[in-house]
Amino acid sequence: MKCPFCGSLDTQVIDSRVSETGDAIRRRRKCLACDKRFTTFETVEMRMPQVVKSNGTRLDFNVEKIRTGFNRALHKRFVPTEFVDQAIARITANIHSLGEREIPSRSIGEMVMAELYKLDKVAYIRFASVYKSFQDVEDFRSALHEVERPAAKKPAAKKAKHV
Template sequence: MKCPFCNAEDTNVIDSRVSEEGNRIRRRRRCPACGKRFTTYETVELRLPQVVKHDGTRAEFDRNKLLTGFKRALHKRPVPTDYVDAAIDRIVQKFLSLGEREISSRSIGESVMHELYKLDKVAYIRFASVYKSFQDVDDFRDAIREVNKVNSAKANTNGNKPE
């Protein structure tokens, strides 16, 4: 590591500590040339895959776009921000763990729908209506029936009331 004060090519590590979260290392360094001390931080750099859109163009994976989609679908719905953040983290982690260099925008949309379905059925229907380009009331009715059918099946297997 180059010294930021005298630009000497080599520095000595005096102390290393892992952050409380465990995702960063703090290193105290000393330059043998000028004697000054400084701190560096080491973190993991993960590259999310490129997003291949419907028209074949590519874009950087953007977590903020996910958040915007969730916010629009969940507008005025009683879902805590922590749950939304956790859902987005699951989506990001899923695509990181695949190790792919590219993913389709369709697979991102499907993942968002899956997470919204678990969080809030109304938000799921809102997102699905845009994502699947609902054309009329029948499309909404079909989506609601699908949600009710799954909830009824869960209630029958668990012996509980539908959600």
């Protein structure tokens, strides 16, 4: 670890402790060149997979795109921000749990639709109309019938296909 004071690479760990939250290691270090002390933190870096769009292009995962989709679908709907945050956290955790390096954008869209279905049926229809590119009234009618189905037949998020 490079000393932030003199730039020397010759440093020594004096003390290591788990942080209060338990998700980082706090290390107290001493520079052997200038004798100054400093603290570093070691944390886990979780990399999200690349998103593979339908045209084959690959983009970095961006949780803000998911949030924007939720916000557009939920415009003027009274769903607490806390519920939206929880839904986004479930989607992100689901993507992490897949353990893949790439995920089709379609899979993410399906996860968003499943969460919107649970939060607000109108928002679900709004999102589905754009996501599934509804072309006519019959497409809306089909989506409405889907929402009106008994609870046992609710759509579920599809697992990502291995790319």
